[in-house]
Ligand SMILES: Nc1ncnc2c1ncn2[C@@H]1O[C@H](COP(=O)(O)OP(=O)(O)OP(=O)(O)O)[C@@H](O)[C@H]1O
């Protein structure tokens with residue numbers, strides 16, 4: 154299809170004036186015009202040849218803005234936002250490069266994690282003082298007894314073990330959390346991270362009495378640190394299993410649209426109580442008692458999800474179960 158000459162002349166002027174690359178596509182996807190790319194990187198594929206990638210992202214939807222991530226010819230990742238406008242003769246796509254912005258956001262997220270860690274460490278001093286005070290008194294009591302009875306000894310040792318476990322749990326979680334930069338960034342299918350988390354739980358026999366349904370979506374691909382994302386699902390799944398007392402149903406559903414992907418993790422009860430719900434993402438908030446939960450699982454998960462540009466929420470809760478929803482930006486080829 155060709156455009157009337159006066160239209161075409163006007164479009165040429167608009168293309169020349171735009172600070173961002175613009176692509177004009179006919180209804181059948183053919184390139185009608187493409188602007189020059191002043192900021193094109195050496196080695197990148199010319200705008201016209203990338204038209205198919207953008208057209209596929211835009212097809213069908215009526216979003217005002219679509220996130221795109223693609224590999225440049227030199228292997229680096231380009232993040233762009235596509236602004237489609239429907240025209241009588243086809244589509245006008247403005248392509249705004251976001252790569253530098255993403256890089257800055259990633260650096261910002263890293264800084265935010267350090268700040269979060271600082272807050273948590275401040276909390277740790279408080280959280281660790283209780284078990285340490287407890288340990289101190291038990292040791293004093295046992296020392297004071299010349300000939301402690303087996304019952305007292307056993308109770309004292311149980312108490313010591315519980316308190317030591319709590320301190321160790323807190324310390325292990327924070328150490329894992331502080332090792333953020335060690336894993337490289339990569340593209341991966343989110344369902345693979347979920348399967349890895351399920352694998353860990355199977356090895357630990359935690360799924361023995363649980364019916365698991367995992368509804369995958371092969372197009373749900375994201376970019377980031379897979380080990381960290383696996384940790385998020387491990388936390389959500391362990392919470393669900395613990396809430397159900399080891400028996401029940403787990404339903405994991407992955408869905409992707411043009412710009413984002415989402416995973417819902419639903420269990421079969423008893424749900425998060427109305428009093429607990431507003432506080433579950435706070436560091437050290439736990440309803441499991443000191444020796445059984447640090448209350449850091451969801452707080453750390455939220456940090457990891459935010460670092461990946463995503464969101465996490467308790468989407469639903471009733472006596473029939475809790476549904477947690479995690480969303481991430483989607484990565485396209
Ligand atoms: N699926 C769920 N059903 C019911 N309550 C939940 C669920 N997930 C989380 N919670 C509530 O949220 C609280 C905080 O969860 P979080 O994972 O942060 O800490 P935790 O599980 O108590 O401790 P840790 O993760 O260190 O073992 C839990 O103590 C629990 O009360």
Ligand SMILES: [Mg+2]
Nearest residue numbers: 388392450451
């Ligand atoms: Mg937990």
